[in-house]
Amino acid sequence: MTDLRAHAETLRELHGKEMLVLPNAWDAVSATVVVEAGFPVVATASAAISAMLGYPDGQGAPWQEMFAAAARIARAVPVPVTVDAEAGYGLPPRELVDRLLDTGAVGCNLEDTDHQAGGLVDAGAHAEWLASVRSAADDAGVPIVINARVDAFLPSSGIAEPDRLAEAMRRGRLYRDAGADCVYPIGVRHKRDLAALVADLACPVNGNTGDELDLATLRDLGVARVSYGPRFYRAAMDDLKTRVRELIQAT
Structure with a gap:
């Protein structure tokens, strides 16, 4: 538990220093590559792990298998690990925290998509659930870093494009106030939208690179x-496809 607490504090502190860049891993080998390259944290990617395990993304894989994969990653590297826990797999907050800590991870992504009904979950109810996760982590004695993903910009949210920014701000504020350490408005494509979110939320914000958003721009925006x-x-799978097709053509 002492090591977990130290890793959690390190992960939290890294959100307030230089911009934390996370090339997401999907197994022990890819995590080791990330660490050997010099990155101070390993983050998992649920879509990649689900695909590796033979399941669709969006909580299509059993949580036991997803957490087992995360545990193999955490055992393989000496740095803090943060897990993409999707929407929490329907686990009660305390069990989610306990299972996460069992893997050796000290951070998690938690998204607000309703994978059964479609669209987004009720923002107020989700904020209350995040507050319960925060409380459970406090009770466990490990300050898990919660990255609250806001899915308002995704087409699957069902939110009309002109309304996405305002809704992302509303949800982000609720999640921040509920105890999230970082807010992740996934799917933001435009610099102006991300700049507005960073200014409005006034807390650590997770961004993604894109056509308007290279690393230098994200750094300038305060991400x-x-x-x-x-x-x-x-990219690795695309490279594999290319190489095996070249091989079959040569045989």
């Missing part, structure tokens, strides 16, 4: 954390 999701996994 605290940058993640890549399954991009590197997909």
